[in-house]
Amino acid sequence: MSAYSATKRCLLLLEKCKTMQDLKIAHALVLTTGLGTNSFALSRILAFCSDRHRGSSSHAWKLFQHIPQPTVCLWNTVLKALLLGDELVKTMHEFKDMLRSGVAADNYTLPYVLKACSRLQSSCLGELVHGHGLKSGLVVDLFVGNSLIVMYGEFRNMEAARRVFDEMPRLSVVSWMVMVSGFGKVVDVEKARVFFDLAPVRDRGIWGAMISGYVQNACFKEGLYLFRLMQDTDVEPDEAIFVSILCACAHLGALDVGIWIHGYVDRLGLPLSVRLGTGLIDMYAKCGNLDLAKRIFDAMSQKDTICWNAMISAMAMHGDGETALKLFDEMEVAGVRPDDITFIAIFTACSYSGLAYEGMRMLDRMWRVYQIEPKSEHYGCIVDLLSRAGLFEEAKELIQRVATSSNHSEEEMAWRAFLSACCKHGQAQLAEIASEKLFQPERESGFYVLLSNLYAAAGKDGDAGKVRNLMKNRGIEKVPGCSSVKIDGTVHEFIAGEKIHPRMVEIHTVLAKINKHLYHSESNRY
Template sequence: MGLFASPSFASTFISDGAFESHASTGRNLLQTKKACPVNFEFLNYTIITSQCKGPQYPPSSCCGAFKEFACPYTDVLNDLTNDCASIMFSYINLYGKYPPGLFANECREGKEGLACPALPPSELADEKNGTASSIGCSCEELENCFDIINHYYQMASSLAMSPLPMDRNLLLTTSTTTPATIISLRMCHSFQEVKQLHTQFVVSGLLGHHPLCARRLLEAYVTMSQIYYAVSIFERIPSPDVFVYNTMIRGLTMGTFPHDSLLLYKEFLLGYLKPDNYTYTFVLKACSRLKALSEGQQVHCQIIKAGIVPDTHIHSSLIHTYANSGSIDDAERILGEFSEENTLAKNAMISGYLSEGHVDKARTVFDNMAGKDAASWSALMTGYTKNGMHAEALVLFQEMMVSNIQPNEAALVSLLSACGQLGTLHQGRWIHAYIDKTGVLMSTKLTTALIDMYAKCGSIECGSELFQKMARRDIVTWGVMISAFAIYGHARKCFQLFEEMLAGGIRPNKVIFVTILSACSHAGCVEEGRLYFSQMEHDFGIKPSMEHYGCMVDLLGRAGLLAEAEELILSMPEKPNSVIWGSLLSACRTHNDLKRGTWAFENLIELEPTSGDRYKLAGLMFANAGEKEEVIKIRKMIQEKEMETTCGSSFIEVEGSVHEFTVRDTVHVKAREIHGMMKGVNNVLETANDFS
């Protein structure tokens, strides 16, 4: 069921009734302020964030960067009849996470960074081109702007941290200012802070009276990836406009609800609203994630019929949609529409090729690019990792370092994933140190990737330490940490984390329950497994999938409860897959249950008739039971058919180098030394047995 299909959903949130009938005097209290003529939401803030970094925040760098960014807009920033100043600084803080009042405190007369150049950067650029700019930038103008912003920061920061309901007069200030608490939404660093402000908005009545409040609250929840809360706000906004729809569609698309994003887009069109470039970009991304070729083609047709001139974002989203849906030819055709170098479109094509496994084509596009950016390297690196080419991803990272390109978050996440898959703890630690040294923002996603890497490389203590230090954890973080303890057999720790997650207001998803049930299976916790399997559907409305049934069959089989495992298989709403039959066959071999084992084997070879591993497992079961005739039959079947067998392999890191070992491998560079060592170990063991 989709997010927008449940009428009972929204009743559990604290904003209930916030938009129900209010006195007519309240709705227009703060609507007289002019809209800001500059769209600060989509400006490039890397001018500031790349130069003004914590924890030192050097005043000279910070103020210089701020002036370079703000000088072109001094006229509107110092106009108190609009809210440009508060909007601009809200976005600066959103992207940079700066301490309250940083710029206002540092950029003053007599302090570093205030001295203005004769001409601002924008004017200097115009002068070089032979034109003059009318924009001025004086120290006095900037200082005035600092005074305005400092007021907002001090007021918003104090109110954001207040645990008690606030005075209504503080919230509904005047008709010419935006309430500080609304501005402070963009300064919130945690989900808890947003919820606290949400509560204050409801208690004070601001949520129902100020037209900007619900919009900014919706935006905050989307930014925090708290989609359920975002939906509760969205459903109570009367007559949502294009911005509100775009925000909600973006949240659903970038979260785990791309299907709901398309449903909401349909509602958007039925409301006779006109989509803009942002709408089309977000909807196409949803189509791409769903591999929804038909829907993507329909959106493409709508863009053409509407006479929209696609920008680079729409073009790249179209390429993603077609490529991810398997229509590589259409993606290539769209890429061919560009007559000049377009990095964004080529990055999309690289990702598209890699999503279909065309690694060589992706590398060709990458190698032929004139202007590779961090996203180009990241796209190829991520594609290598997703295609199992983990060693190649690490080699590409070294090339990236030589090219003096700083990896973005996506690249670092892919690299850490590669380290985890290869078990290269040394390389993973080096990347962690690089992140700390270069001041890369430790986002939830990046920290989660570090935790996952440490867990897979055998250093669960380091992963757990990072987890405990995190200020904000999302559902993926909890899943990774629970999975880590499950892998190492710490089932009780998994159960403890699950309860902590519920107490923190995080609802478990299907993946969490797969992890929990897997932990129960490895630890032999039958009763707990039954309980979680029941809770999943009854308490959280999650219908068991094939993976959940597989975990339960494995759990019951390991415990020797083969009759219960058989009963569970027969109760499944769909036919069991090979994993489930394989788990039952393995359990029957362990517990010498030939009847059920034969039943499992017969069903298994129908699904995988050429899997030699399955025949070998059945042969071992019959051999353990002394059924020599059946063993002979199995061997004959293996000889008559062309069987596919999976060779076991493992990785080990020695002195910073990763070595792969495969069954019957004779081409390893140190194969002779390895076999000699193994022979020596066998001799020692045989000698020890002679004396025992």
């Protein structure tokens, strides 16, 4: 066999590898045919090791140690393998060794290193790498510039991200998209919208970033409205956009819009992925259609922890504690490990259903079996669970144990839940004990209102008056109530005490009819 034929055979064998065992066989052939120092063959082996699902970052590392003079391409490949293997500290060490060895980084190196800095949550390291990029002139590269914007967005430093954006000699649609996404993360949807409106080209990514920014910042109606505008373009929504819109529907209680979105997904032929299925389950559950939520859950072939949590939370929300506990058992049988969110849903379900014993049993299981340390939310749920069952003394003892074994925020959350439960069940004496732990000048009005209402219900008008005077003296105002109602597909919000002009009611009615007409049209527009 000629040298050319042997080389060609080795490279073809490398391309056909499916497992690490296949790769080791191909690697052995590479060595026996004298290609052990061939940069291209070595890069293909390292590239396979970089694969998150099939490869092995540790194998890539061992192989790389035996390469005498690796090229920048080989350095980049091993950096990628370490990054995908979550070996972030080693990624940074190797980058430092690369520079020490005299190999200059290129526009593929820095994005890997900047991503490692983001995941390490080290803004200091990120700024050092940025400085190296400035000295080497690599920041003018579009790929590096976009990576810097993403990194500063992760650090919530949009001023630095904006400087990088302004200094980039060339921009792409990705540059605009990551700026929109970054401002969305720092809860500045107004600036995100400015960048969205100024973007010369709007592809699916930038539409999705803006819609996601609205939804993540609780601007649900704005997100739905932008989705409607998107229907007037040639851009077709993807899974991520549908998940954001389903979240908006869930929070607005817009079941009819959610059903339309579900139909749109079916018309596009999108597969029912774990993420999309979980979004549909959450939407139907929060909109009150538990049957459809369960039907989608049962139809899903794959379910992760988040999906199970959504279904258990749905049962908890609807007060079906027994079914929630049954789902938890099925989750364990399926081999899916519960997390802290799972137990919050379980405790809530037990609380709403009066299953105090089962809830305490699950708390013990969380500690003993899964070694999950309870957080403030867990203590709040357990205190509520015991209080609803009338076990106020037991709840107080639990809080006192929390005070000696946890931080101040967890203790405070537990006392909050206890105060609310005492007020709800008329336990004035115990409520006073809780109020002593919570009442401080900077507290919001909720605590004071709870105790004032309790005193009034118990006929202690004098004590109720004292609490209200205390609020007045401390300059604490009661937050007005807010309610919403959906008329012909349009959600209207009202603030307590707000006066609505009759003409505005008429305008809202007309708009609702227009929306209803658009909704029932035969096109794909909503």
